[in-house]
Amino acid sequence: MVVGLRAVKTAVNLPPTVRILPSGVPHASLIKLSVRAPASDHHGHGSTGPRSDKPAKWAAKTYLGAGGLVQKSNVNAPPTAHIHPRLMHTSAVALNANHVPDFSPYRASSDSGNRALSYFMVGSMGVISASTAKSTITEFLGTMAASADVLALAKVEIELGDIPEGKNVIIKWRGKPVFVRHRTADEIEEARQTDWKKLRDPQSDEERTKKPEWLVMLGVCTHLGCVPIGESGDFGGWFCPCHGSHYDISGRARKGPAPSNLEVPPHDFNEAEGKLIIG
Amino acid sequence: MGLADAFYNSIVRRNSIYVSSIFAGAFAFGVGLDLGVSSFWDRWNRGRQWKDIRAKYSEAASE
Numbered sequence: 001m002v003v004g005l006r007a008v009k010t011a012v013n014l015p016p017t018v019r020i021l022p023s024g025v026p027h028a029s030l031i032k033l034s035v036r037a038p039a040s041d042h043h044g045h046g047s048t049g050p051r052s053d054k055p056a057k058w059a060a061k062t063y064l065g066a067g068g069l070v071q072k073s074n075v076n077a078p079p080t081a082h083i084h085p086r087l088m089h090t091s092a093v094a095l096n097a098n099h100v101p102d103f104s105p106y107r108a109s110s111d112s113g114n115r116a117l118s119y120f121m122v123g124s125m126g127v128i129s130a131s132t133a134k135s136t137i138t139e140f141l142g143t144m145a146a147s148a149d150v151l152a153l154a155k156v157e158i159e160l161g162d163i164p165e166g167k168n169v170i171i172k173w174r175g176k177p178v179f180v181r182h183r184t185a186d187e188i189e190e191a192r193q194t195d196w197k198k199l200r201d202p203q204s205d206e207e208r209t210k211k212p213e214w215l216v217m218l219g220v221c222t223h224l225g226c227v228p229i230g231e232s233g234d235f236g237g238w239f240c241p242c243h244g245s246h247y248d249i250s251g252r253a254r255k256g257p258a259p260s261n262l263e264v265p266p267h268d269f270n271e272a273e274g275k276l277i278i279g
Numbered sequence: 280m281g282l283a284d285a286f287y288n289s290i291v292r293r294n295s296i297y298v299s300s301i302f303a304g305a306f307a308f309g310v311g312l313d314l315g316v317s318s319f320w321d322r323w324n325r326g327r328q329w330k331d332i333r334a335k336y337s338e339a340a341s342e
Contacts (some may be wrong), residue, residue: 116283119291123301130305131312 155279157270160214168230170219173278177219177227178265179238180276183249188212190236191250201260205250208264216278217251217262228262238262 021027060073108114146154156173158180163169166187169180183191191205192212209215219227226242233239234255235248245256252261267278291297325331 110283112287113283116287116291119287119297123291123297123304126298126301127304127308130302131309134305134309 155277158276158278160269160274160276165213170230171278173265178278179215179217179219179230179251179262181215181230181249183213183215187236187249191248194248194250194252196252200253200258203250203252203261208250208252208261210267211269214269214276215249215251216267216276217264220263221245221258222253222260222262223256223258 059075060071062069062071064070154174156171156178158169158171160182163180163182165182166184167182170177171180172178188205194205196202196204205212208217221228221240221242223240223243223245226240228238228240228245228247230238233246235246237249237251237254238247239245240247240256240258243257245258246254247258247262248254250261251264253259265278267276269276289296290300321328
């Protein structure tokens with residue numbers, strides 16, 4: 001039956017032998033070896049009815065012909081019991097073992113369409129990968145930037161009442177030292193009397209201080225970034241020990257290699273609580 | 280397969296064009312995805328975001 005459905009016809013030369021059944025009987029489908037002599041209906045039993053072991057006439061008949069005993073079956077009834085075909089069997093005949101399998105259902109219908117689809121898929125993968133890489137890098141760099149709330153918190157408050165007149169305080173603000181000097185009246189006078197227009201970095205004391213008695217500035221020498229020493233130097237202000245820059249009582253560069261005045265950070269005074277806020 | 284051949288011949292045939300169009304496509308894809316997701320978010324949360332209900336409160340404040 002399987003062979004009958006195959007599209008490819010194969011001519012096979014069968015050897016002139018017949019298969020031997022496991023029972024030892026040669027298998028010949030058209031020869032019925034079990035046929036017996038034709039039995040008469042009566043056989044000495046009268047005409048009460050047909051013999052129970054004899055098939056009906058319309059189904060089969062057995063007769064002695066010229067060539068020998070002949071049985072003719074008119075009915076080819078399929079077996080009524082269940083059939084269990086043993087599909088997985090080691091001795092099953094391998095059908096068409098030498099033939100290449102038929103891949104035609106799997107082949108692309110068009111070579112150019114197939115090629116374009118392959119490249120499109122590769123390109124889409126590239127697009128998604130590049131987009132992912134870009135957003136990964138962007139998000140990672142974004143984690144390094146300080147957020148607005150962190151910047152808002154990066155402020156320092158100082159109790160001004162704790163700093164007596166004529167004293168320096170050094171505090172740390174954003175990783176850098178900040179000098180806070182509570183100046184005396186003499187120092188304010190001196191800072192304001194200086195002829196600042198002829199200095200290296202001309203800046204008046206009024207520009208540098210919000211309140212004359214409080215001088216707030218970054219303690220980083222503008223030359224190479226050392227921390228100057230307070231209450232020293234030729235001008236009564238700060239002196240950088242690294243290369244000998246002198247700053248006056250307003251933090252202005254007066255002598256030495258420093259190119260500009262000490263930087264003043266953004267700061268504000270909280271009058272009600274007597275606090276200085278840097279940042 | 281005119282479309283497939285046009286795609287292959289115009290974009291894929293030269294690798295420089297292929298790679299540049301991949302990067303351009305990645306840029307457009309990122310922008311498009313951002314816009315699409317944002318608009319979906321706004322549509323999904325319509326009436327619940329501050330920008331949707333600010334008008335009510337600012338009117339109430341000015342009255």
